[in-house]
Amino acid sequence: MIRKWNYIYCLSLLAMIGTACRKPYNPQVISNDNHYLVVEGVVNSGNDSTVISLSRTVKLSEDVRTQAVTNYTVAVEGEQGGNYVLQSQGNGKYEIGPMHLDATKKYRLHITTPEGKEYASDYVEVKQTPPIDSIGFMPKNNALQLYVNTHNAANNTRYYRWDYEETWKFHARYQSDYIVDAITKEVRGRHPDEDVYICFASDKSSTIVLGSSEKLSQDVIFQGPITTIPRNAEKLELRYTILLKQYALTKEAYQFWENLKKNTEQLGSIFDAQPTQLKGNIHNINDPAEPIIGYVSVSSTQSKRVFIDNTQLPQDWIAKYPYDCEQPDSALFFNPKTGIREVEAYIINGGSIPVSAIAPTGFIIGFTYSSESCTVCTIRGRVQKPSFWKEK
């Protein structure tokens, strides 16, 4: 709460001077052949399954984002016994169903490589996550601010982390009533299951969201900021939902996440802290000097979903369509002036999407057409309504 000031301070400073500028920067190849082990995941102590992701770091210059590790042995071990082996899912993820761990005991994650290298986390206490009280939203500075309220009457959670999955309903710029039949290569009306006007898209959180009531007299998070959505985002065009997951953290885990956030999200301004080494709680049992990235916590999970309908937002908030779309153009079967068979040339062979029929006398003489990005929502979403989706 107090530390965020640095970040804001900087941004404003730069804007104020108005001459500051941020340019992409790719220094001379910084190479390091080491591929450090990365361990991510929360050991779920409650009645939900546990997923641990293992990967190796890659060079900055490489195109791949990460390098999954699939053939390690991963297990959750209790300090006073208990061994739960996770199953490799093949993509670097290792999974196990609900373990119902004893909240009074301590557990750790144990990893063995095929070469026999052993990694283990420290034994960590089980944190019980209190339920989310509510998720709210309010317009602020031309954006929608989403926030969370939660509390623990026992005053012993104190450190929180959230991640979320957003889903929203949106439509293409123009509704296409016609389609080029794949077999006959003729323009015909769309069947209901071919409709590509309304879609659903979703996204997972990519920033680290943390909260702490450390400095408060009660363990209360009041309007803890989750995310902000610009007023003209397509997400807010029709209806939006967020599934928020809440994790209780130990103080050490909170510090790890906070450092990771500082190191990778809050850099570059004048008064920001310099990047520092990241210390997790996982070690190579035989070589403590080997850098391992990651912090394993053990906790239960709480989640909550809310829907936000466009009608709940200020009326003058208008979504900006992500592509430039001009008015649909006209294509005639045969243009007597030019002698071009426009429907054939532009739509059937040209790849444009027919929007509506041109029938001045009740007889179709051609179609209006537009680009795929202006008519087909499936290029960035799915037509299939998600199972959790609820209309108003």
Add this chain to the structure above:
Amino acid sequence: MKKIYFLSFCFLILFKLGYAQQNPAASISVNFQQVTIDQFVTELEAKSGYHFYYDPIRFDSLKVTVQVNNKPLETVLDMAFKNTNFHYAIADRQVFLTRGREIQTRLAAGFFGTSPLAKSSPNIITNVPVADFTDEKEKKVPEATTENKLYEIGIKTNTIGSGKATLSGYVRDGKSGESIVGASIYVTNTKTGVATDQFGYFTIVLPKGRQILSIRGIGMRDTRRQIVLYSDGKLIIEMQEQVTSLKEVKISAEKVANVRNVQLGVNRLDIKSIKQVPTVFGEADVLRVVLTLPGVQSVGEATTGFNVRGGSADQNLILLNDATIYNPSHFFGFFSAFNPDVVKEIELYKSSIPERFGGRLSSVLDVTNREGNKKKFTGSAGIGLITSRLNVEGPIVKDKTSFSFGGRITYSDWLLRLLPEAYKHSQASFYDFNLDISHQIDDKNNIYLTGYISKDKFKLNSDTAYNYSNRNANIKWKHNFNDKLFSLITAGVDHYQYGIASFDNPVNAYKLNFDINQTNFKTDFTYYLNRKNTVDFGVSSIYYKLHPGNLQPNNVQSLVVPDVVPSQQALESAAYVGDKYDITDDLSLSAGIRYSLYNYLGPQTVYNYAPNLPKTSSNFLDSTTYAKSKVIKTYSGPEIRVSARYNLGDNTSVKGGYNTLRQYIHLLSNTTAIAPTDVWQLSDPNIKPQYGDQVSLGIYHNLKSNTIETSVEVYYKRLRDYLDYRSGANLVLNHHIENDVLGTEGKAYGIEFLIKKATGKANGWISYTYSRTFLKQNDPNAGELINGGAYYPANFDKPHDFNFIGNYRVSHRFSVSLNVTYSTGRPITLPIAKYVYGGSERVYYSDRNAYRIPDYFRSDFSINIDGNHKVHQLTHNSFTIGVYNLTGRQNAYSAYFTQQAGVISGFKLSIFAKPIPFINYNIRF
């Protein structure tokens, strides 16, 4: 007295005609041994037949010893009155004896019309003392205002004794009455010189007899005074402002000072040269110009923190009229805290730090404000894009008491409103006020009062408001015991605070405050033991009280728990003595010792940790609580300050120096630049004081009659117990800061070149510095090893640094300035690997400061246009127009990697990425 003049005048008229016909007098023989005037006159009247006129009372102190045989009366009288204050005039067998004033028995040439003599130059140096009959009052201390007069110092005797006498005095501006600091008084005959102190006083020991003093002062016309030194005495020298050359660069008070001075690594700049260096918003900036001096660097553009010879920014003692300024910046570092209309000059000590200063490791930046004009009310005003300034000064009691008041305010909100919506509702403002009063009680006592207050406030679009403020006040009493012993007693209070407040979220609303207070008292004495030795000694004491953090709820609904980090108290005392010893004319030595004693005081609860283990919460043993004023921990030690100079001819010298320093207060900052909300921390049982020592050597050579100064200095410096931070350290509201800091060792070395042309149409300086600064933390018992315990470059390690400051005066009203800066990019920590975590790409960082941002290059240009230079007009106007970052080079302030929408990308941030034009309008009245 008046009677005599009148009488004499009558006689002059009466006997004017007879004078021309005066016959050669007969020769006489006398033998007087210590006779009184009456005996002397009676015998001469008898022997010569002349009649004598005189006032016996005015001659009662005279004892005459003359022995002559067959000489004219004039010879007898010449011998009798030689080198005394007594005069005679002979007109037609009448002899007039006077004291102090000589009777001219001849009317001035041209009295009765034009005469060829009247056209001759008025600058003929007349060796005859000319009595000023209009000056009724005989002043105790002669005020030497003109070059062509011979001033007599001391008790006049008819024979000038051999040996030496002490001349002490005061140099001031003839127009404003303000003292002139650092003016050099150089005696051609003996090749000795001295500079005036911070109040314009000087003392010099000279052979008795006739001497010519050459006096040079910053911004003043070079001048000289002729004196006859009979015995110890005083002299007030008035200098005239150099009106016509407003834009001349004067970096050093004395043109030969850099060669003759014993000290190394000292730079002095007056406000005129500061004002002609182009700056980003057109307003002269003291700290920005300091950065162009060799050996001074900063981490980036928007910072006022500066690094001297590899020291960190908190190792500079920044003094404004002896008041400690803890935050020398305004407005995110774009302005310095010093109002350019009030500042008179600055002095930066990089190497030879005088014994009277202490408490910081790297440097002392001594900023001196102008004294108010003691003769008339004057002022100035300036209008810039963001700030306006007003300065008024004048006498309270004419020639005795004066004041100087300066103020600056911002009106930047209009600028903020032009910004995109996201920043439109921000506010940022600052003000500062200076008030200086000086009062001359009498010849021996002066009182000086200084007050300074500054405040910065900013509220950005967030709901959080920030403010910080400096407040300082002090009183100085300067007392001259006699011509040889001076004292200066200073007492003052210094205060710095910042506050953060948040309002919007009612549950989390808080306010956080930090402040530091110091009460200081010091006495400095200077004793001119003899011609070869000047001794400085004194004691000082500073009482610190810090409130490291106070978190409070900001409204009734707030659940914020008050969190108060207990206040810290300490007493830092020191005693020093130093001697400047001129062993021969060519070899001088300045040696001193300062003993500093630091007591960390209760009330306090101190944590004890297991010995030889990192001071972390896991190694915590127990705690000890100490009562109020109880001494918890004492640190002490001597600090050595030695430097020596050897002249290799008139224009060349070589100097060497060694000094050690101790610092008991630390700035906690794990950001690259100093942020206004960084906290200070006192040394305590768990945090050791910093210690540093430096050895330096320099060669100085002046060319072309001292108009071009060159110097080369090398240094090697060691630091101990400099604070660095554990990874992820939290410095705000930390009750046990020792858990988050690491003591490091440092080393720095470098070579500095400077070529400076201080006068002429084209003037300026070129400096080049090669320097390195490294730190290391290799004690496994202290905690984590940084970079495996190896040396790593400090944030401000910029090996190559080049500066060019040039000014060309096209005419008296028009000059152009150019400023060029190049330096190696500063070190940064860059990522060496990437991975996915928390839904996004993240990066893994390399060793600390293993890489560098791109090199820095900038050039600035300005044109200064003055209004006409008529001295007597209501207001004087001037304009400064210029462009900052002429080439528009996008210098990297930082390079960093951050994630956006789950993808990591590298960015280079530039602060002034375009040429920035500016204009400033100034009025003097």
